[in-house]
Amino acid sequence: MVSTLKLVERQLAMVDIRRRLEERVPQPGRYITYEGIAFGPCLLISRECGSGGSLMAQLAGDRLGWNVFDATIVDEIARSAHVHQRLVQSVDEHVHSNWEQTLRDLFSDDLSDEGYLRHLQEVLMTLGHHGNVVIVGRGAKYLLPSQCAVRVRLVAPLETRAKRVAERQKLPMEVAKSKVREIDKERAAFARKVFQKDIGSALYHDLIINTSKFDEGQASDLVLDAVKQKLGVDSLPKTMAASPLSQKINSSPGAPVDRAI
Amino acid sequence: MWNNIKLQQCISHINCLPQLETNDGLIQPSITISRMTGSGGRTVASKLADCLQSYAPSERRWTIFDRNLIQKVLEDHHLSARLAEFLPESGTGTLTEIISNMFKSQPSAASIVKQSVETIWKLAEGGCVVLVGRAANVITAGLNNVFHVRLAGTLEKRVARVETVYDFDHPAALRYIKSEDMAKKDYLKEYFGRDIDDPLLYDLVINTDELSYEKAARLIADSIIRRFDLEPHREVVAA
Numbered sequence: 406m407v408s409t410l411k412l413v414e415r416q417l418a419m420v421d422i423r424r425r426l427e428e429r430v431p432q433p434g435r436y437i438t439y440e441g442i443a444f445g446p447c448l449l450i451s452r453e454c455g456s457g458g459s460l461m462a463q464l465a466g467d468r469l470g471w472n473v474f475d476a477t478i479v480d481e482i483a484r485s486a487h488v489h490q491r492l493v494q495s496v497d498e499h500v501h502s503n504w505e506q507t508l509r510d511l512f513s514d515d516l517s518d519e520g521y522l523r524h525l526q527e528v529l530m531t532l533g534h535h536g537n538v539v540i541v542g543r544g545a546k547y548l549l550p551s552q553c554a555v556r557v558r559l560v561a562p563l564e565t566r567a568k569r570v571a572e573r574q575k576l577p578m579e580v581a582k583s584k585v586r587e588i589d590k591e592r593a594a595f596a597r598k599v600f601q602k603d604i605g606s607a608l609y610h611d612l613i614i615n616t617s618k619f620d621e622g623q624a625s626d627l628v629l630d631a632v633k634q635k636l637g638v639d640s641l642p643k644t645m646a647a648s649p650l651s652q653k654i655n656s657s658p659g660a661p662v663d664r665a666i
Numbered sequence: 667m668w669n670n671i672k673l674q675q676c677i678s679h680i681n682c683l684p685q686l687e688t689n690d691g692l693i694q695p696s697i698t699i700s701r702m703t704g705s706g707g708r709t710v711a712s713k714l715a716d717c718l719q720s721y722a723p724s725e726r727r728w729t730i731f732d733r734n735l736i737q738k739v740l741e742d743h744h745l746s747a748r749l750a751e752f753l754p755e756s757g758t759g760t761l762t763e764i765i766s767n768m769f770k771s772q773p774s775a776a777s778i779v780k781q782s783v784e785t786i787w788k789l790a791e792g793g794c795v796v797l798v799g800r801a802a803n804v805i806t807a808g809l810n811n812v813f814h815v816r817l818a819g820t821l822e823k824r825v826a827r828v829e830t831v832y833d834f835d836h837p838a839a840l841r842y843i844k845s846e847d848m849a850k851k852d853y854l855k856e857y858f859g860r861d862i863d864d865p866l867l868y869d870l871v872i873n874t875d876e877l878s879y880e881k882a883a884r885l886i887a888d889s890i891i892r893r894f895d896l897e898p899h900r901e902v903v904a905a
Contacts, residue, residue: 551875551876552876558865560865560866561866562866605865607816607818607863607865607871607873608818608819608820608873608875610871610873611872611873611876611877612870612871612872612873612885613865613868613870613871614869614870615865615866615868615869615870618869619869619889619893623889623892623893626888626889626892627870627885627888627889630884630885630888630889631877631885634877634881634884634885635876635877635881
């Protein structure tokens with residue numbers, strides 16, 4: 406939990422710096438809604454289990470200089486009243502009241518004010534509003550305006566993904582395969598239940614990458630090209646990216662390994 | 667628009683293929699593009715060929731074969747014969763085997779479909795082609811030099827484009843898109859037993875709702891340049 410709070414503090418410090426810069430020079434990749442609320446730039450990663458989502462998020466985050474909020478971290482923030490409050494109170498009151506209506510329109514009676522889902526959505530909206538962030542999973546692509554983000558989905562054949570999971574977690578292949586299937590099923594059910602969406606549809610993504618056809622470097626270069634093309638945001642060259650400090654903070658020590666694949 | 671999608675260019679491309687076997691030692695990539703109707707298949711193909719031209723060997727020209735042009739090649743016996751000459755001996759066995767396996771459960775598949783498999787395979791194997799539609803992604807799935815792309819988009823945006831490009835009113839555009847999409851889906855299902863929306867049939871799926879055709883083409887081109895380690899040819903380097 407400490408590292409989650411640290412990550413939130415770090416993100417808010419970056420937001421503060423960005424706001425000051427924005428007063429002098431407009432920052433690329435910001436999208437302003439009709440209501441005048443700014444979002445982005447964000448990289449939103451959705452993934453089949455074992456398709457390399459965590460690694461992609463880390464590689465892209467390092468080269469963009471953006472913090473990575475994976476599904477476990479986002480969940481931790483949503484479940485911790487203290488951390489959730491620290492993040493959400495960083496949003497101006499008028500922005501927050503505008504979201505109230507958006508969330509009510511989207512989710513009607515399904516959400517109690519203090520419920521986990523309600524917090525989850527506030528966390529995702531806040532992260533999206535502040536921008537300069539990589540978010541992995543949790544349906545951020547359905548909540549945030551599509552113009553503020555590059556929405557990527559990673560897929561690969563079941564065999565390939567199960568093999569990766571089996572190697573990483575030292576599991577027999579058959580066990581890995583059924584684990585992969587189970588996690589995919591859970592994620593699809595979450596998207597269907599909370600957002601009434603088909604998780605794999607090409608219509609909610611800018612890119613779907615078959616990671617069995619690319620090596621890690623090629624796939625992350627492709628994603629960063631898309632960030633440049635769609636949002637106008639440049640990334641650092643490979644040699645200048647990846648500070649061990651950001652990797653340490655970004656990885657959540659409490660995260661179950663199999664959820665972070 | 668689409669000024670590099672021409673039969674004449676396809677004829678020149680095919681006529682040059684047999685000679686390339688001897689003097690073109692390097693593997694040249696090919697690209698297949700599958701697309702939802704109205705998502706920009708031909709425009710992206712056209713821009714992609716332009717982007718990649720400076721990376722082709724100096725004697726080669728990136729050539730686009732869309733559905734109509736593939737049909738014309740199939741109907742022209744001279745072109746088909748010319749194409750047959752290109753097929754290397756070692757490849758003949760593989761291709762025959764692949765075609766027979768592909769249609770194992772469909773022995774009665776129309777001979778025109780079998781011919782198109784052969785044609786598409788040979789064109790892709792020769793490199794420097796963009797093949798639009800005709801199940802080219804499934805047909806060439808076994809070739810290492812081929813990069814497979816699908817273009818997608820929301821119905822709303824695709825209808826708007828079709829209205830502009832073909833000067834249709836809204837209901838006509840909607841009807842056109844639905845019937846074309848259904849025909850493409852059925853063709854793949856009926857003859858190849860595959861689902862056109864399965865992302866695993868492609869290396870990359872791009873949604874052109876918010877990425878312009880130019881940018882989509884650039885993304886694909888850069889990916890191909892990296893995958894196949896292509897380098898610009900001398901004139902470009904000198905320039």
